[in-house]
Amino acid sequence: MMAARYFGLELDPVDFRLGQGETVPSPAALSAWAQEAGMWSRALRLKWRNLFATAGAGPVVLLFNDGSAGLLTGANPEAKIVLIRDPRAPEADPPVAVDEMRLAEVWSGEAVLLRAERSQAEADPPFTLRWLIGMVLKEGKHLRDLMIASFTISLLTIFPPVLTMQVVDRVLSHHSYSTLTLISLILLTCIVFETLLGYARRIIILIVGVRTDAKLNLHIFNRLVRLPLDYFERHPAGETMYRISQINQVRQFITGKLMATLLDLMTLAVLLPFLFWLNSTLAWVVLVCATAIMLIIVAYLRPIRMIFAKVMAAETMKSAALGETIFGIKTVKALALEPQRKSLWDERVADVGKWRLAMGLLSNWPQTLVTPIERFMWMGIIMLGAYLALSSDTGYEVGGLFAFMMLSQRVSAPLVGLARLIEEWEEVGGAMSQAGEVLNRPLEDAASTGVRPKFAGAVSFQDVTFTYAGTKLPALDRISFEIPAGTMLGLVGRSGSGKSTVTRLLQGINREYSGFLKIDGADLRSINLRHLRSNFGVVLQENFLFRGTIRENILAGRPGLTLEDAIRAARLAGAEEFIERMPNGYETYIEEGSPNLSGGQRQRLAIARALITDPRILILDEATSALDPESEALVNANLARIARGRTMFIVSHRLSSLVDCDLIMVLERGKLLDIGPHEALLERCSVYRTLWNQQNRHMYKEGHGHAALAPTLIQGS
Numbered sequence: 125m126m127a128a129r130y131f132g133l134e135l136d137p138v139d140f141r142l143g144q145g146e147t148v149p150s151p152a153a154l155s156a157w158a159q160e161a162g163m164w165s166r167a168l169r170l171k172w173r174n175l176f177a178t179a180g181a182g183p184v185v186l187l188f189n190d191g192s193a194g195l196l197t198g199a200n201p202e203a204k205i206v207l208i209r210d211p212r213a214p215e216a217d218p219p220v221a222v223d224e225m226r227l228a229e230v231w232s233g234e235a236v237l238l239r240a241e242r243s244q245a246e247a248d249p250p251f252t253l254r255w256l257i258g259m260v261l262k263e264g265k266h267l268r269d270l271m272i273a274s275f276t277i278s279l280l281t282i283f284p285p286v287l288t289m290q291v292v293d294r295v296l297s298h299h300s301y302s303t304l305t306l307i308s309l310i311l312l313t314c315i316v317f318e319t320l321l322g323y324a325r326r327i328i329i330l331i332v333g334v335r336t337d338a339k340l341n342l343h344i345f346n347r348l349v350r351l352p353l354d355y356f357e358r359h360p361a362g363e364t365m366y367r368i369s370q371i372n373q374v375r376q377f378i379t380g381k382l383m384a385t386l387l388d389l390m391t392l393a394v395l396l397p398f399l400f401w402l403n404s405t406l407a408w409v410v411l412v413c414a415t416a417i418m419l420i421i422v423a424y425l426r427p428i429r430m431i432f433a434k435v436m437a438a439e440t441m442k443s444a445a446l447g448e449t450i451f452g453i454k455t456v457k458a459l460a461l462e463p464q465r466k467s468l469w470d471e472r473v474a475d476v477g478k479w480r481l482a483m484g485l486l487s488n489w490p491q492t493l494v495t496p497i498e499r500f501m502w503m504g505i506i507m508l509g510a511y512l513a514l515s516s517d518t519g520y521e522v523g524g525l526f527a528f529m530m531l532s533q534r535v536s537a538p539l540v541g542l543a544r545l546i547e548e549w550e551e552v553g554g555a556m557s558q559a560g561e562v563l564n565r566p567l568e569d570a571a572s573t574g575v576r577p578k579f580a581g582a583v584s585f586q587d588v589t590f591t592y593a594g595t596k597l598p599a600l601d602r603i604s605f606e607i608p609a610g611t612m613l614g615l616v617g618r619s620g621s622g623k624s625t626v627t628r629l630l631q632g633i634n635r636e637y638s639g640f641l642k643i644d645g646a647d648l649r650s651i652n653l654r655h656l657r658s659n660f661g662v663v664l665q666e667n668f669l670f671r672g673t674i675r676e677n678i679l680a681g682r683p684g685l686t687l688e689d690a691i692r693a694a695r696l697a698g699a700e701e702f703i704e705r706m707p708n709g710y711e712t713y714i715e716e717g718s719p720n721l722s723g724g725q726r727q728r729l730a731i732a733r734a735l736i737t738d739p740r741i742l743i744l745d746e747a748t749s750a751l752d753p754e755s756e757a758l759v760n761a762n763l764a765r766i767a768r769g770r771t772m773f774i775v776s777h778r779l780s781s782l783v784d785c786d787l788i789m790v791l792e793r794g795k796l797l798d799i800g801p802h803e804a805l806l807e808r809c810s811v812y813r814t815l816w817n818q819q820n821r822h823m824y825k826e827g828h829g830h831a832a833l834a835p836t837l838i839q840g841s
């Protein structure tokens with residue numbers, strides 16, 4: 125943390141995660157911690173002489189054999205000493221000068237290097253075919269082996285035909301048994317070599333493929349989760365998933381077809397000169413035929429590409445329909461919308477079928493046209509070869525014809541493969557742009573930029589105006605207010621008045637506002653996004669619980685937290701009593717969508733999860749709106765305790781649950797009407813008074829004494 129502070133970054137010990145089976149922080153784990161926080165960091169082994177070179181560029185963390193650490197802050201090569209600071213020593217103490225002997229006693233070379241900023245290029249290359257190919261090419265050593273293996277295999281393929289030629293010409297005409305034996309032995313050796321090399325080649329391709337896959341998947345996910353929420357709100361999940369899955373097609377193409385064809389072309393480079401040497405007339409026949417085939421395929425590329433774009437579009441729509449139905453299945457069933465969904469699906473399927481058929485019909489043509497040429501090439505060589513042999517005065521040998529026939533097939537295959545490759549290149553380009561459509565959007569720069577102040581929780585809005593993209597009226601219109609740290613602020617207003625938008629701006633979900641938004645006096649835009657959000661606790665009306673135990677859900681994978689923390693958070697959220705009544709307590713397993721929990725229980729778990737990090741600012745956005753009165757009363761009773769020591773933003777349309785707030789803010793069509801405590805608002809704000817009366821009149825009419833039962837007619841009124 126001291127080293128990071130030198131570069132102006134605060135590392136949070138809560139984020140630190142020990143590696144598997146470690147008791148003492150390893151260099152790798154420390155380095156990963158710094159990288160998480162957006163720094164550049166490497167764990168490595170240094171030698172004594174390296175220390176002089178590294179010491180100039182900022183402090184280096186040295187990990188000592190006993191599990192402690194020191195900070196290398198300087199070095200003096202002339203005096204042969206390095207300066208090391210003990211992190212536990214008082215700040216004012218000077219660093220200790222150490223020589224090689226003394227250092228070697230406690231240090232065996234483990235070190236962590238840190239820099240403030242990782243280079244932009246390393247962190248965020250745009251997602252293009254070139255980048256992908258570059259990634260494959262990074263497997264340099266494997267690819268070199270692959271080339272060597274393939275080249276050797278190509279050479280080996282020449283041997284059998286040449287030897288067959290010898291058999292036909294020499295052995296048969298001279299009845300030479302010894303030559304036959306020799307040739308057989310050579311052939312046998314060739315076969316053994318080819319088998320072994322083929323085996324090795326396939327393994328290399330496999331390894332390169334698997335490694336690329338893993339890297340690619342990590343990269344994709346990393347980008348995906350850093351897309352702004354905005355994107356996910358505008359695009360159905362099914363569509364995104366389909367687009368992303370297109371990557372696999374691209375990857376398979378690069379490490380499969382593309383690589384195979386390139387290797388085949390290498391064979392061609394070896395074979396073609398040899399064919400011309402054998403017989404140039406026949407070689408020309410092969411070359412002309414193969415070129416004709418290529419031309420035919422190329423001619424069809426453009427029309428096929430156009431239809432293919434339609435196929436892709438239809439497929440995307442189809443996936444979106446499927447995804448929507450699955451994610452909205454509760455609504456579908458509840459409203460008996462199955463027939464409508466089904467007919468939508470039918471339409472989408474029919475659409476895909478139509479375009480796939482069209483594409484199939486079109487791409488049938490080049491295949492059909494190519495077949496006769498392929499056949500002609502094959503048969504033509506035999507006929508022409510026989511003719512040449514018959515009419516040759518120089519005694520053209522039949523063996524040569526045999527060899528030529530065996531080899532010519534190897535020539536046409538790579539050429540046709542190349543043409544098909546160009547065709548497929550189009551598809552892959554399509555797939556690539558599908559994936560790029562998702563992955564090449566501007567990302568939230570969560571990790572690396574911005575300051576990381578310690579929050580107290582004072583919030584101020586100055587003339588904040590915000591309009592959602594694609595809408596005309598501003599969702600927030602020149603909002604200005606200021607609250608000190610520890611305030612419990614209620615937000616009320618009709619549906620659509622901008623309450624949630626206030627909380628969204630605070631969390632940095634939407635950043636294109638005008639005016640100033642400050643937390644503890646620091647401009648929101650200058651604050652590191654991840655730092656900002658990890659200082660917020662947010663509970664929404666609908667909260668997603670992940671598959672896992674209750675404990676895991678409350679901790680949500682945050683490192684450095686224990687069951688005790690989970691219990692404390694659960695108690696604060698009023699969730700403790702029901703968790704303890706569960707058959708397995710905190711180890712009770714929650715399925716996806718949490719069917720084994722009631723709405724109230726789910727909500728209290730969500731509150732516990734939001735409280736686990738003890739956030740300075742807590743946002744409850746209609747968090748209790750969907751609860752039954754009893755659960756709501758339970759949560760509300762805890763609100764005062766929950767609020768202790770933090771700023772709270774409570775959005776609720778039930779005014780009764782906000783009476784105890786320090787301040788209540790009344791919004792109306794994006795404008796701030798008034799802000800003040802309940803009593804004051806009741807007196808001076810007519811909108812507030814109307815809302816209050818509406819809710820309470822109902823309460824009295826229905827004869828319920830409990831405020832939480834007040835019906836909620838103001839929504840959408």
Ligand code: ADP
Pocket residue numbers: 357592593595599617618619620621622623624625626
């Ligand atoms: P409230 O929380 O008070 O119900 P919101 O803050 O959600 O209101 O919405 C304020 C206005 O902004 C509404 O008119 C709403 O239609 C619009 N709005 C909210 N979210 C989005 C969004 N993601 N995209 C476009 N418009 C939005």
